Amino acid sequence: MPFAPQLAAIRFGCGLSPVLTPPSDAVGLLDGLRAPDSVAERFPIAGFADYDRQLAEVARIRLRARKTGARDTDRPRIVEIGKGLAAEHRGWFVNTLLRWSWTEAPLRERLALFWADHFTARGKVMLMASAGFPYVEDAIRPNLPGRFADLLIAAVTHPLMLHFLDQSGSIGPNSAAAGRVKRMRGLNENLAREVLELHTLGVGGPYGQADVTQLAELFTGLTYRYGAGFxxxxxLAEPGAETVMGARYGGTSALAPIHAALRDLAAHPATAQHIARKLAVHFVADTPDPALVAHVQARYLATDGDLMAVYGALIEHPAAWGSEAGNVKPPLDFIASACRALAVRPEALQGLSRKQVQHHLLRPLALMGQPLMRPNGPDGWPEDDAAWVTPQAVSARLRWALSAPGVLCTDLPDPRDFVDRALGERATQPVRFAAGAAESRSDAIGLVLAAPGFQRR
Incomplete structure (x- = not known):
């Protein structure tokens, strides 16, 4: 099947928009990744350095309180910073929805969420709870059009990943600090295991426990501290060389051997197969055509993990263009693509109160099964449709579709026009009839958003 602009906007983009034209060909779809990230400038999200400065202030306040015993005196400032971070978090979430709504490079937004999930990292303490957005802004977004090895290094060594997988507390058994740093509890294998199992080779990949331990020893020395960053x-680093997957790294405690090991893992054929399958599952089908996976894998290996070439291989293969509706949209994608279909104005979303964001956006996300930035574990959100099609989740989607658009968009479009704007070629006669026969405009819009043609991509 040849390139289909409307299907491309839905399957590889953020959905149809009444004011933004879908890409006319694969070149246009991919060129958006090469263009300046203008939508990020329009709807900014802070990087981790700005976030870390506030964490450092909290750390200084707490240290001073421990020394002086004046904890009650300093608590108001800590509460103030916490509330400020929570407010920023809401603002960053709103700006994420606005990026989806108004981007002219929709593949970038889809890939940002895909890779953020692949490299899942989240805060485990209250003050780090909002760090997911800065993490994506620093480690994921700038590396989308580059090589997988560079994306891997950026994600694995980012402060949030080190915090999430307790890497900063890992110490080499024979390191200079072993036995002398009380807060260190020994070697921690969390990061090494997830790099091998989730980030590169995949579950069941060609590695064993010895490789996990050796990579964990190689990773000792990677730390993050409030205010100091990475x-x-x-x-803290284990001296000597470590052997991972038959290759030796190190000999001296340094960062370069760690980068070398990550680059070798990125180049492994098992990594190519793992990444190719994940992309095909995410963008095309829960059970993708093996020929599609093989085609993407071959392009990955031929280009040393050049992600632009990999994306191109995915988009050019005929199996990626089946006319039937594909995967169920995860809740965040559903809400964001609805905002795009409604062309929700920036001032409308940015003007929502804290309670409105909670009631109309964050709580529904959780009820649909995807609490914001809070996956259950390091393997991220499930890809299979069954995870999102549960009685509670479907009920929450329907309630949101019927109630939220009227709050987010005060001038709802004519439902008879909205059917075509939101569904395009997927608009069916039953949906058109339902939109025209609904008792109110908001009900009609909700029925369109609840239609199978909108719920899938």
Whole structure:
């Protein structure tokens, strides 16, 4: 099947928009990744350095309180910073929805969420709870059109990943600091295991426990501390060389061997197969055509993990263009694509109160099964449709479709026009009839958004 602009906007983009034209060909779809990230400038999200400065202030306040015993005096400032971070978090979430609504490079937004999920990392303490957005802004978004190895290194060594997988507390058994740093509890294998099992080779990949342990020893020295950001601490690193997947790294405690090991893992054929299948599952079908996976895998290996070439291989294969509706949209994609279909004005979303964001956006996301930035584990959100099609989740989707658009968009479009704007070629006669026969405009819009043609991509 040849390139289909409307299907491309739905399957590889953020959905149809009444004011933004779908890409006319695969070149246009991919060129959006090469263009300046103008939508990020229009709807900014802070990087982790700005976020970390606030965490550092909290750390200084707490240290001073421990020394002086004046904890009650300092608590109001900590509460103030916490509330400020929570407000920023809501603003970043709103700006994420606005990016989806108004981007002219929709593949970028889809890939940002895909790779953020592939490299899942989240805060485990209250003050780090909002760090997911800065993490994506720093580690994921700038590396979308580059090589997988560079994306891997950026994600694995980011402060949030080190925090999430407790890497900063890992110490080499024979390191200079072993036995002398009380808060260190020994070697931690969390990061090494997830890099091998989730980030590169995949579950059941060609590695064993010895590789996990050796990679964990190689990773010792990767740390993060409030206010100081990422640091490589030689005194925590295990001395000598480590052998991972038959290759030796190190000999001296340094960051370069860690990068070398990650680049070798990125180049492994098992990684190529793992990444190719994940992309095909996410964008095309829960059970993708093996020929599609093989085609993407071959392009990955031929280009040393050049992601632009990999995306191109995915988009050019005929199996990616089946006319039947594809995967069920996860809740965040559903809400964001609805905002795009409604062309929700920036001032309308940005003007929502804290309670409105909670009631109309965050709580519904959780009820649909996808609490914002809170996957259950390091393997991220499930891809299979069954995870999202549960009685509670479907009920929550329907309630949101019927109630939220009237709050987010005060001038709802004519439902008879909205059917075509939101569904395009997927608009069916029953949906057209339902939109025209509904008792109110908001009910009609809700029925369109609840239609199978909109719920799938």
């Amino acid at each position: 640091r490589f601490r030689k005194n």
